[in-house]
Amino acid sequence: MRNRFTSSYIDGPIGSTMLRTACSMLAGTLAISGYNIADTWFVSSLGTDQLAAMGFTFPVIMLIGCVYRGLCVGVMTPTAHSLGGGRRPEAARLVTSGLMLMMLASLAIGTAGALTIEPTFRLCGAGSNVMTYIVQYMLIWYFGSFTGTLGMAGNDLLIAAGDSFTASMLMLFGLGLNVLLDPLFIFGWCGFPVMGIAGAALATVISQAVCGIVALRLLYSRHRLIASPRIPRDTLGKAWKTIIRFAVPATLGMLLMPIGSAVITRIVASFGDAAVAATAAASRLEVVAFIFPMALGIALMPMVAQNYGARRFDRINQCRRFAMRFAGGFLLTMAVIYFFAAPYVVGWFSKDPEVQRIMILYLRIVSFGFAAVEIHRFSGFFFTGCGRPAAAAILNALRVVVFLVPFSLLALWAGSLVLVFWARLAADLLAGGIACYAARRMTRNLPEEPFGKPQETPAEFQAEAVNGSAEL
Numbered sequence: 001m002r003n004r005f006t007s008s009y010i011d012g013p014i015g016s017t018m019l020r021t022a023c024s025m026l027a028g029t030l031a032i033s034g035y036n037i038a039d040t041w042f043v044s045s046l047g048t049d050q051l052a053a054m055g056f057t058f059p060v061i062m063l064i065g066c067v068y069r070g071l072c073v074g075v076m077t078p079t080a081h082s083l084g085g086g087r088r089p090e091a092a093r094l095v096t097s098g099l100m101l102m103m104l105a106s107l108a109i110g111t112a113g114a115l116t117i118e119p120t121f122r123l124c125g126a127g128s129n130v131m132t133y134i135v136q137y138m139l140i141w142y143f144g145s146f147t148g149t150l151g152m153a154g155n156d157l158l159i160a161a162g163d164s165f166t167a168s169m170l171m172l173f174g175l176g177l178n179v180l181l182d183p184l185f186i187f188g189w190c191g192f193p194v195m196g197i198a199g200a201a202l203a204t205v206i207s208q209a210v211c212g213i214v215a216l217r218l219l220y221s222r223h224r225l226i227a228s229p230r231i232p233r234d235t236l237g238k239a240w241k242t243i244i245r246f247a248v249p250a251t252l253g254m255l256l257m258p259i260g261s262a263v264i265t266r267i268v269a270s271f272g273d274a275a276v277a278a279t280a281a282a283s284r285l286e287v288v289a290f291i292f293p294m295a296l297g298i299a300l301m302p303m304v305a306q307n308y309g310a311r312r313f314d315r316i317n318q319c320r321r322f323a324m325r326f327a328g329g330f331l332l333t334m335a336v337i338y339f340f341a342a343p344y345v346v347g348w349f350s351k352d353p354e355v356q357r358i359m360i361l362y363l364r365i366v367s368f369g370f371a372a373v374e375i376h377r378f379s380g381f382f383f384t385g386c387g388r389p390a391a392a393a394i395l396n397a398l399r400v401v402v403f404l405v406p407f408s409l410l411a412l413w414a415g416s417l418v419l420v421f422w423a424r425l426a427a428d429l430l431a432g433g434i435a436c437y438a439a440r441r442m443t444r445n446l447p448e449e450p451f452g453k454p455q456e457t458p459a460e461f462q463a464e465a466v467n468g469s470a471e472l
Contacts, residue, residue: 009162009306010084014318018303018326021164022296028155028168029295031175038175039200042182050197053133056126061141062258064109068149070251071102072156073301074243077384079225080160080302084309092227095157095219097239100229102153106146113142136198144205151208154215160302161223167215174211178203249389253380253396260400264424267408271417278358281349285363286370289334293327293374300378304385313446316386320443323378324436331371338367358417365421372432379435382443395438399431 008017044051075098082091113120117138118131126134151174158167184192185199195202220226231239268275300323307315342363346356376399380392407423 009303010310010312010315014315015322018296018299018319018322021299021303022292024165025159025168025295025298026292028171029291029298031168031171038179038182039204042186043197043200046186046196049130050133053126053130053137053197054200056121056124056130056134057137057141059124059258059262060113060120060138063255064113064145065148066254066258067109067251068102068106068145068152069254070247071098071105071149071243072153073250073384073389074098074245074247075102075153076156076160076302077246077305077387077389078242079157080305080385081309081387083161084306084312086310088224089227092225093231093235094239094242095225096227096229097231097236098243099150099153099216100236101240101243102149103146106149110142110145113145114139117142133197136196137201140198140201140205144201144209147205147209147212150212151215154212154219156302157219157225158215158223159299160305161219161225162302162306163218163223164299166218170211170215174207177210178207181206246384246389249393250384253393256396256400260404263405264408264420267412267420268417270412271420274352274354275358275417277352278355279362281346281355282359282362282366285345285349285359286366289331289338289367289370290374293330296323296326297374297378297381301381301385304382308386308446313443316382316446317443320378320382320439324375324439327374327378328371331374332368335367335370338363361418362421365418366424366428369425369428369432372428376428376432376435379439382439386442386446388442391438391442395431395435398434399427403427403430 040051040054043054075095079091079094079098082088082094117135121131121134121138151170155167155170158164158170181203182200183189185195185203186197187199188194216226265276265279268279300319304316304319307313307319342360343356346359346363349355349359376395380395383389383392383395404424404427407427408420411417411419411423
């Protein structure tokens with residue numbers, strides 16, 4: 001049983017459906033980074049210590065966010081399989097089971113995190129002058145982290161159901177609400193108590209909670225993807241096993257990214273403060289090139305997963321060809337633009353001639369690997385969407401562990417910062433090429449399934465329909 005939202009993934013024209021979805025997700029893609037930008041801007045008015053405290057929280061929040069994002073992938077992918085196969089009651093049971101698992105996981109992580117705030121951030125190098133502010137912020141964030149998970153999962157499931165425009169608007173609404181609440185709670189505007197940095201955390205928690213509740217309401221009423229929570233224990237266990245099978249590789253793959261970035265930052269730091277400042281600024285400018293491809297990629301995995309569930313392998317191959325060609329063409333064009341525009345834009349970030357020189361080198365070398373980076377990322381989506389999440393994690397490990405870190409260490413041994421940038425380019429091109437070949441081979445042989453038996457949704461979900469979910 002499909003509705004007008006899921007049918008576009010299964011039956012709509014490949015190119016126009018993907019581009020339309022990408023356009024609808026643009027606002028949401030921009031809003032994802034808006035929370036941190038808004039909080040940082042308001043907190044910067046409180047003082048240097050408070051701003052430094054925010055800086056210490058980002059890596060920890062990023063690592064925990066990888067776990068939550070992995071759980072979202074674990075719920076979204078088998079749900080999309082079920083929706084593509086027309087098994088909505090099964091999908092509703094998976095969603096409900098997944099939300100229960102995410103609630104338990106966030107409570108466990110939040111409790112453990114709250115009890116270990118000081119030792120954790122001492123290890124990160126936080127001093128006594130900022131520890132008070134870190135505690136104020138993280139206590140609220142930890143115990144309210146379920147709201148962030150709820151909003152994240154709600155948006156992902158709306159996208160998996162084909163309702164990407166609503167998901168994007170919810171992300172944008174959440175950012176707007178956060179910006180509105182920040183000065184009320186941080187500075188005590190309109191009669192609210194002055195909370196300082198803790199107010200930034202509370203504003204984030206509340207805005208995410210509102211978006212999560214709205215998303216769940218839509219999943220229940222519009223998409224019929226919330227079932228009765230009275231799920232038999234054995235069925236619940238099988239659902240959690242399926243979700244974890246996807247979530248663990250996804251989490252491990254995502255954790256490699258910040259870990260790899262930390263290692264590269266440490267290597268770059270060997271060349272001086274100017275090198276660190278330049279690469280940090282250039283990497284932020286680098287993100288601009290990926291905004292539209294990221295929007296395209298947000299709906300790529302659920303689209304692939306739905307067609308996999310529907311056994312429309314021909315459409316999966318069409319998706320692959322369109323996505324890879326688009327990423328290659330778009331980002332090669334951006335690389336050319338970056339190459340020629342670099343000397344003109346670096347002045348926006350620094351007036352230091354040495355920083356500007358390094359930024360120009362970075363952008364002119366690394367940008368020609370942008371297309372390979374996105375093709376590598378898209379390839380992981382195809383493996384995950386086709387029931388092979390472990391292969392996607394291996395691709396991430398290939399880029400970071402096998403290529404990027406060793407090549408960068410060789411550049412450090414040679415004592416050349418420019419070689420560090422060439423090492424990044426070589427790693428991106430090799431990993432992207434291998435990933436593209438592997439995804440092409442896998443998708444073209446899907447009926448034969450040469451990579452091993454795909455990880456299916458438990459048969460119990462197909463055999464047992466919950467009356468409650470059928471009546472939603």
